[in-house]
Amino acid sequence: xxxxxxxxxxxxxxxPRRTIYLFLFVACAIPFLVPIRLPLHIWKETRSAFDVxxxxxxxxxxxxxxxxxxxxxxxxxxxxxAVVAHCMLSNIPFVVFxxxxxxxxxxxxxxxxxxxxxxxxxxxxxDWVNLGLTRGAPLTMGAIGRSVKTVFQTDxxxxxxxxxxxxxxxxxxxTVRDFYCLWAVDYQPDLNWVxxxxxxxxxxxxxxxxxxxSPTFYSYxxxxxxxxxxxxxxxxAEYEELLRDTYGKRFDDRDLRGNKLIVPLAFGxxxxxxxxVAGNIGMAARRRQKAAEDNR
Amino acid sequence: MKSPRTVxxxxxxxxxxxxxxxxxxxxxxxxxxxxxxxxxxxxASFTVEVPSNRPATYLVAKDDPLRPQILVAQRxxxxxxxxxxxxxxxxxxxxxxxxxxxxxxxxxxxGPTILTQSGATIQVEPGSGSFAxxxxxxxxxxxxxxxxxxxxxxxxxxxxxxxxxxxxxxxENGRRATLKLGRQSVVMKLSxxxxxxxxxxxxxxxxxTVQIGPNTYxxxxxxxxxxxNLVITTMAFGxxxxxxxxxxxxxxxxxxxxxxxxxxxxxxVILGVAAxxxxxxxxxxxxRAFSDFVxxxxxxxxxxxxxxxLAFYMATAAYxxxxxxxxxxxxxxxxxxxxxxxxxxxxxxxxxxMGERYxxxxxxxxxxxxxxxxxxGVFRGLVFGVMMGAFATALRYWLSMERMAxx
Numbered sequence: 001x002x003x004x005x006x007x008x009x010x011x012x013x014x015x016p017r018r019t020i021y022l023f024l025f026v027a028c029a030i031p032f033l034v035p036i037r038l039p040l041h042i043w044k045e046t047r048s049a050f051d052v053x054x055x056x057x058x059x060x061x062x063x064x065x066x067x068x069x070x071x072x073x074x075x076x077x078x079x080x081x082a083v084v085a086h087c088m089l090s091n092i093p094f095v096v097f098x099x100x101x102x103x104x105x106x107x108x109x110x111x112x113x114x115x116x117x118x119x120x121x122x123x124x125x126x127d128w129v130n131l132g133l134t135r136g137a138p139l140t141m142g143a144i145g146r147s148v149k150t151v152f153q154t155d156x157x158x159x160x161x162x163x164x165x166x167x168x169x170x171x172x173x174x175t176v177r178d179f180y181c182l183w184a185v186d187y188q189p190d191l192n193w194v195x196x197x198x199x200x201x202x203x204x205x206x207x208x209x210x211x212x213x214s215p216t217f218y219s220y221x222x223x224x225x226x227x228x229x230x231x232x233x234x235x236x237a238e239y240e241e242l243l244r245d246t247y248g249k250r251f252d253d254r255d256l257r258g259n260k261l262i263v264p265l266a267f268g269x270x271x272x273x274x275x276x277v278a279g280n281i282g283m284a285a286r287r288r289q290k291a292a293e294d295n296r
Numbered sequence: 297m298k299s300p301r302t303v304x305x306x307x308x309x310x311x312x313x314x315x316x317x318x319x320x321x322x323x324x325x326x327x328x329x330x331x332x333x334x335x336x337x338x339x340a341s342f343t344v345e346v347p348s349n350r351p352a353t354y355l356v357a358k359d360d361p362l363r364p365q366i367l368v369a370q371r372x373x374x375x376x377x378x379x380x381x382x383x384x385x386x387x388x389x390x391x392x393x394x395x396x397x398x399x400x401x402x403x404x405x406x407g408p409t410i411l412t413q414s415g416a417t418i419q420v421e422p423g424s425g426s427f428a429x430x431x432x433x434x435x436x437x438x439x440x441x442x443x444x445x446x447x448x449x450x451x452x453x454x455x456x457x458x459x460x461x462x463x464x465x466x467x468e469n470g471r472r473a474t475l476k477l478g479r480q481s482v483v484m485k486l487s488x489x490x491x492x493x494x495x496x497x498x499x500x501x502x503x504x505t506v507q508i509g510p511n512t513y514x515x516x517x518x519x520x521x522x523x524x525n526l527v528i529t530t531m532a533f534g535x536x537x538x539x540x541x542x543x544x545x546x547x548x549x550x551x552x553x554x555x556x557x558x559x560x561x562x563x564x565v566i567l568g569v570a571a572x573x574x575x576x577x578x579x580x581x582x583x584r585a586f587s588d589f590v591x592x593x594x595x596x597x598x599x600x601x602x603x604x605x606l607a608f609y610m611a612t613a614a615y616x617x618x619x620x621x622x623x624x625x626x627x628x629x630x631x632x633x634x635x636x637x638x639x640x641x642x643x644x645x646x647x648x649x650m651g652e653r654y655x656x657x658x659x660x661x662x663x664x665x666x667x668x669x670x671x672x673g674v675f676r677g678l679v680f681g682v683m684m685g686a687f688a689t690a691l692r693y694w695l696s697m698e699r700m701a702x703x
Contacts, residue, residue: 012565020608020610020611020612020615021608021611024607024608024611025608030605032547038640038644038645039644039645039648040641041641041643041644041648041658041660041661043660043664044664067428069596069599070595070597070599070600070603071599071602072395072603072605073596073600073601074600075606100529103572103596104591104596105589107575107592108503108589108592108596111592116613118517134526135526135529135530136522136523136525136526136528136529139518139522139525139526140522140525140526142518142522143518143522143523146518146519147519150519150523153372157576158576161374162378172320173368175413176553183394194509200493201372204479206688211639214667215667215671215675216670216675218667218671218672218675219671219672219676219679220669220673220674222668225684229510231639232639234639234640254539262640263641265635265640266640266641266642268607269636269637269639269640269642270637270640270642271611272611272614273633273636273637273638275611275614275615276615276618277634279615279616279619280617280618280619280620283375283619283621283689
């Protein structure tokens with residue numbers, strides 16, 4: 001390799017950060033302008049999460065702890081809308097609550113609940129109830145398991161949870177035994193859900209988390225303490241794919257973000273990988289250049 | 297009056313001690329508990345005073361179609377009195393309770409006696425406000441019962457005179473024994489897997505493995521402890537806001553550098569409070585629209601923007617840090633690249649041409665193996681180490697050995 005080539009390659013070691021920003025911005029923006037579809041590989045953890053939810057028997061309710069807010073909406077928004085779409089498509093009633101979250105959390109969840117409800121003809125109070133926000137985990141988690149209505153005496157709009165005329169669903173929600181499973185959708189869901197909500201360990205718990213924290217949860221999936229795991233936007237896109245396969249045209253995927261965000265994410269990853277490789281080529285070239293100079 | 301610090305230390309210690317004991321101490325007192333396989337039970341009962349001064353005795357038996365539900369009055373968060381279910385163990389002589397029985401179908405009415413379709417009889421005292429018949433479908437009060445009606449019966453504000461917790465016949469260590477329950481006895485149904493759960497005596501079925509013993513009271517107070525925790529956590533937010541207000545208020549009054557940021561802080565607090573007022577209003581109202589605008593259009597957008605910037609910082613950090621300087625660094629980089637690309641659709645796109653036979657070599661499957669096997673092993677080891685440190689730190693907090701604010 002000539003000195004000139006080595007010198008050119010060595011420049012890759014110190015690429016200005018603004019150049020990286022520009023490439024990343026362009027890579028993430030292109031899929032928003034030009035529709036691109038890429039094949040999806042369904043991970044075992046996502047399929048397990050889907051299967052657990054699908055098996056919910058009549059008369060049971062799914063509990064969703066939705067403690068995410070706008071900071072992590074890039075990942076948690078598509079996850080939450082996929083879970084809600086699944087519940088509504090399968091006529092599974094659900095209660096949603098937030099524990100130790102930002103006060104915005106119930107509102108963020110309700111935006112999705114109401115949009116999906118319009119699509120599938122669901123009614124608030126009968127098909128889902130938003131119980132709002134509470135604090136004090138992990139003890140509050142145990143208290144929810146023992147008596148949902150003791151912790152949540154009103155829903156997020158201050159309607160009494162014992163007002164069965166307005167919230168008929170709450171008639172069948174008393175303790176953890178009335179739940180079929182718990183979905184915890186958050187940037188990093190609290191592992192205390194596994195321990196405290198149902199101390200007998202019988203309630204299946206499924207997490208939907210951000211991609212960056214997902215390596216911390218795989219050990220709980222292999223031990224069986226988590227029955228499924230939806231990882232980041234990838235998990236949401238896979239879940240949407242499973243909904244599409246299962247429900248066909250009944251599944252209304254307009255405006256769902258999983259499949260829309262997975263492509264910019266993939267392009268972003270490619271750019272980062274390309275720069276990492278470039279940085280290493282630059283470092284190797286500089287080393288060889290230095291060794292050549294030392295030999296002279 | 298003790299100093300605030302001593303009070304804080306005492307409260308921290310007692311609260312911590314409760315939480316530890318709640319985990320460690322079983323619901324029934326060890327040494328005084330009996331464990332065995334249930335054979336038969338004789339039902340619990342309680343006697344209450346009725347307006348005519350004739351005591352009435354109620355049996356608490358599951359096979360009784362008119363098994364009384366015992367309710368006590370409690371004030372909810374909205375300040376309203378409501379009736380909540382309780383157990384026989386939690387009431388005693390002198391307690392004031394409400395009994396709810398039914399729904400039942402009326403077969404015949406003979407003066408104050410109602411005969412139900414199941415053959416049971418209910419005594420009411422006409423003219424007494426303590427007795428009430430309800431239509432369970434509408435919740436409306438019914439003045440008098442007629443045959444064919446489905447009703448619910450309620451006796452309100454009854455004073456408990458005596459309670460009999462009942463007894464159980466069980467096989468304990470191969471011998472048949474009859475155990476008379478005490479007023480504070482707890483019946484735990486044990487399962488092969490998982491922890492035992494408390495049940496009422498009439499919930500015991502022949503063949504159930506049960507543990508019966510005096511109550512240790514920790515389980516009874518879990519909800520109170522959870523509420524204490526909730527109150528303290530909520531108070532911390534108030535204290536945080538108060539503290540921020542003090543600091544920013546001083547900066548603003550004394551016109552220190554950055555005073556305009558303090559002014560912005562107060563503006564943001566006022567905006568947040570104003571948005572919170574209409575948070576629960578009906579959709580379509582002006583207050584709700586304003587709240588949604590502040591929360592969804594301003595706060596959500598700002599926080600998303602701040603969070604999104606992380607992607608750019610992470611890209612430059614990865615570019616600078618991931619350099620193959622050693623063999624270990626090379627291993628880490630290769631596995632990181634596989635996991636990164638394996639988590640994107642490009643992973644399948646690049647390697648699925650190999651076909652199902654070689655699917656183990658598809659990038660998503662290699663990435664999944666890295667996460668499920670080596671990552672899990674390493675993470676478990678890491679968690680053990682971290683938890684040892686966390687345990688030591690928690691111990692220091694519990695015993696107030698850490699420096700406190702103001703030290």
